[in-house]
Amino acid sequence: MGKARQKNSVRTQDRALLPDGPHPSSTMSRRRFLAKSMLGLGSALIASSPLALHAQQLEPFTIAPNSLSSGRGSGIDTGKPKVEFTDEMRDYVIAISRWAKSYRSDFSIVAMNGLELTEYLETTLFAARGTAEPARDYLRALDGILTEAPFFGYDNYGEPTEDEESKYILGYLERLKYEGLKYLVVDYTDKLGDMQTARQRLSGLDALYYAAPPPGMQLSSLAKVPRTPINSNPHVVDNLRQAKNFAMVLDSSPYGTKDAYINALAQTNYDTLIIDPFHRGTIPLTYDDMKRLRYKKTGTPRTIMAYINVATAETYRYYWQSNWRAGSPDFVGEGNLLARWGQEHHVYYWKREWQSLIYGSENSYLGGIMKLGFDGALLGGLDEYAWWLDY
Numbered sequence: 424m425g426k427a428r429q430k431n432s433v434r435t436q437d438r439a440l441l442p443d444g445p446h447p448s449s450t451m452s453r454r455r456f457l458a459k460s461m462l463g464l465g466s467a468l469i470a471s472s473p474l475a476l477h478a479q480q481l482e483p484f485t486i487a488p489n490s491l492s493s494g495r496g497s498g499i500d501t502g503k504p505k506v507e508f509t510d511e512m513r514d515y516v517i518a519i520s521r522w523a524k525s526y527r528s529d530f531s532i533v534a535m536n537g538l539e540l541t542e543y544l545e546t547t548l549f550a551a552r553g554t555a556e557p558a559r560d561y562l563r564a565l566d567g568i569l570t571e572a573p574f575f576g577y578d579n580y581g582e583p584t585e586d587e588e589s590k591y592i593l594g595y596l597e598r599l600k601y602e603g604l605k606y607l608v609v610d611y612t613d614k615l616g617d618m619q620t621a622r623q624r625l626s627g628l629d630a631l632y633y634a635a636p637p638p639g640m641q642l643s644s645l646a647k648v649p650r651t652p653i654n655s656n657p658h659v660v661d662n663l664r665q666a667k668n669f670a671m672v673l674d675s676s677p678y679g680t681k682d683a684y685i686n687a688l689a690q691t692n693y694d695t696l697i698i699d700p701f702h703r704g705t706i707p708l709t710y711d712d713m714k715r716l717r718y719k720k721t722g723t724p725r726t727i728m729a730y731i732n733v734a735t736a737e738t739y740r741y742y743w744q745s746n747w748r749a750g751s752p753d754f755v756g757e758g759n760l761l762a763r764w765g766q767e768h769h770v771y772y773w774k775r776e777w778q779s780l781i782y783g784s785e786n787s788y789l790g791g792i793m794k795l796g797f798d799g800a801l802l803g804g805l806d807e808y809a810w811w812l813d814y
Contacts, residue, residue, distance in 0.1 A: 503814050504771065511773035512734070512808040513540055513561040519733065519782045519802065520564035523789060531663045531728065531799025533567040533607065536806050538595040541568070557602065566663060567605035569697075569801060570596070572640075574621040576611020580639050583617075589624075596628055605663055606630035607697075609671060611640045613648045622653075631669050631695075641764075643674035645687060655692045657721040663799060666694035666726060673730050674764060676703045685712050692719045697801050700729045700792055704739045704764075713796045726798040731788055733781050734772040734804030735759055742780050742788065752776060772807060 520532040534540070541562060542555040571577075573592040577584035596606060608630050610621055618634050625632060632653060636646045654667035670693040678684035681702040688696055696716060701707050719725050736743060736755055749757050749768065754777040756769035770777050782789040792800060 504811070506773055506811070508773075508808040508811040509540065512537070512805060513558055515733070515772060515778065516540075516802060516805065517560055517564040518778070519789065519800075522782050523793065523800070526793065529662055529798075530793065531566040531726075532564060533569055533605070533663070533728065533799060533801045534565050534805055535569045535730075535801050535803045536571060537808070538568070538570065538592065540805060540808070541595065541599055555598070557599070562599070562602050562604070565604055566799065567607055568596075568599070569607040569609065571609045572611055573608060574610050574624065575617050575634075576640055580611045580637060581614065581617075593624070596630075600628055605666075607669060608632050609642075610634050613637060613646070615648060618649070618653075631666060633669055633671055635671065641674050642671055643677050645670055645672060645691065652691065652693050656694070657692075657719075657723055658694075659723045660694040660725045663695060663726055663728070668693055669695035669697060671697040671730075673697075673699050674704070675699065678702075681706055681708075681712070685715055689715045689718075690720055692721055693725065694719070695726045695728060697728045697730060700731075700795065700797065701740075704737070705741070707741075707791075708795065710795065717796075727796075728799040728801055729792045729795075729797040730801045730803055731781070731792065732767075732803040734770065734807035735762070736768045736770045736777075738766040738768065769807065769810060772804075 516532070516534065523530045523532060541558055543558055544555050570592055572584050573589050574584050575581065577588055600606075606625075606628055608621070608625060610617070610632070612618065612634050613636050618632070621634075622632050634646055634648065635642050636644055636648070652668040652670070656667055658665070658667075660666050670688075670691065672688070675681075675684040675698075678687060684702055685708075688698065698716075713727065716727055717724055736747075738747075747755055749755055754771040754774040756771060759767040759769050772778070779787065781787055784790050785794060789800060
């Protein structure tokens with residue numbers, strides 16, 4: 424616990440191909456962008472020569488394996504699973520949503536990050552750009568999308584996010600704004616001027632905005648700036664779409680006791696609370712806790728959503744067994760060195776053994792959340808598909 428949040432996942436190789444999309448900002452993404460720029464340059468040279476007439480007949484060039492080869496693209500088995508990682512993540516989220524909504528149709532499913540999952544990208548040989556099409560089934564499975572640090576705190580708390588990254592995120596939100604999704608935005612700043620700037624840039628998207636306080640990006644306490652929630656109101660809020668504001672606390676350890684944590688949340692007027700269903704990640708909330716959280720300070724009801732990481736195994740969770748190791752059981756992968764709070768393992772999230780821990784029965788993680796009375800779930804870990812792509 425206590426480590427700074429992991430940066431938004433390394434953007435996939437599709438990023439440089441998105442219509443009017445800015446260049447990637449992460450180091451690994453820049454490498455991919457440079458590689459694709461070289462490919463685009465080579466394509467341009469080919470197109471300007473007589474060979475362009477026969478380009479469609481060329482066979483893909485494969486580098487011969489040698490002692491310096493990583494094995495990728497050379498026919499050598501690298502041990503990387505032969506899986507369509509992006510499609511598997513979409514199908515996983517769709518299955519989670521369908522199962523939850525089969526029991527409660529108004530149960531909200533919100534995706535945390537993973538913006539690239541919302542579109543299919545079609546590419547062609549020698550093409551430098553692709554055509555993005557909405558991933559309709561995936562989008563229908565969602566009620567909302569939460570994105571982090573579009574304006575402040577992408578790299579360091581309180582620092583402006585690079586403009587190209589902001590444009591990249593906003594480009595997705597603009598293209599998706601007619602899909603009927605609720606947008607939730609979390610920035611990492613405690614300056615009122617920053618918040619006003621961010622909200623102005625979001626003005627055409629009808630987004631709920633929350634600026635998380637220090638320390639760092641841990642989402643471990645309630646915001647103190649502004650003193651009252653943005654668009655605070657006394658109205659009854661029965662579902663996420665009615666909400667005018669929200670707060671998000673995923674690591675309650677700084678509060679000390681569970682009672683102190685619950686009391687702090689209960690004494691607020693946020694329309695929606697997004698919280699971990701376990702205090703300090705290990706102590707489950709109870710029905711009585713949920714009753715106390717159900718009402719705003721004004722006395723009117725609000726919605727409560729649970730955060731659940733669906734694609735990495737957190738070693739402090741109830742499901743983790745002391746004898747589990749990477750490869751045992753076989754859906755547990757290597758440790759996640761960039762985990763938000765450490766103590767996580769990548770998992771083969773497409774395997775049914777892992778998925779059955781997350782949803783599908785009343786004894787599953789999501790099943791327990793629903794029985795406790797949560798109104799929805801924020802699905803974390805969706806960017807894991809990108810880690811597997813780069814594996």
